Amino acid sequence: MRNSLILVSILISACTADDGGGGGDTAVTGAAIYRDSATGHDGAARQPAAPPAQAATVSIVVEGTGEIPELDPQCALDPVGSFEAHFAGELALSEDGAYLGAIGDGAAAIVTPSGCAIPDLTVGLVTGVTVRAELAATTPNCQSYCAASARADAEAECGASPGDASCRAEAEAAAEAACTTTCGTQTDVIVAEVSIGASALGELDADALRAAALGELHADLVFDHME
Numbered sequence: 001m002r003n004s005l006i007l008v009s010i011l012i013s014a015c016t017a018d019d020g021g022g023g024g025d026t027a028v029t030g031a032a033i034y035r036d037s038a039t040g041h042d043g044a045a046r047q048p049a050a051p052p053a054q055a056a057t058v059s060i061v062v063e064g065t066g067e068i069p070e071l072d073p074q075c076a077l078d079p080v081g082s083f084e085a086h087f088a089g090e091l092a093l094s095e096d097g098a099y100l101g102a103i104g105d106g107a108a109a110i111v112t113p114s115g116c117a118i119p120d121l122t123v124g125l126v127t128g129v130t131v132r133a134e135l136a137a138t139t140p141n142c143q144s145y146c147a148a149s150a151r152a153d154a155e156a157e158c159g160a161s162p163g164d165a166s167c168r169a170e171a172e173a174a175a176e177a178a179c180t181t182t183c184g185t186q187t188d189v190i191v192a193e194v195s196i197g198a199s200a201l202g203e204l205d206a207d208a209l210r211a212a213a214l215g216e217l218h219a220d221l222v223f224d225h226m227e
Helices: 002-016 139-158 162-185 206-210
Strands: 026-034 054-067 082-093 098-103 109-111 122-136 189-195 215-218 221-223
Touching (some): 026 082, 122 139, 122 221, 139 162
Antiparallel strands (some): 082 098, 122 189
């Protein structure tokens, strides 16, 4: 825990330092875990596993409505005034599951829902914020993810009482083998995605969006599927 707190402290300092140039100011913090069983084979409560310590990618999509004075006619069918601001960065996972993500100095794109660029925008209302993190499908990540996912599947299939241990062991072994095969051959990333609600940002204008000045956000991540 001490190492993770030091890591978070260093990264927050790096993300939020004011260089006097009005640059970006966005940090995402929280806990990262795998989808896992809530109990062991004996029926006792257990904590979900966390991914190994590593670097990963993080993206944020801010959705909202506002005034868009100039819009490509090809995007006339988009809901009037709807926008999406896309941001990308990196996160650092510690060994106990705590993480911090840092976003770049500007929005990767501000577009309509169908993808048309928005050259000018007056933000009226932020309606949603989604945080997505991706782990590379490496051998260690596939092994740890598939073990946790198989435990969750077996618990859901067989139940959580001590009398279900035999069923769970069999189901878990089959699920882990299938997951490992898929993760090793057909998967690029292991994904966590969570909506944290528009209230996480408070008041936000177009300049803040373009500068990636979103402040410090909190999002607990559950890595629960592969892509």
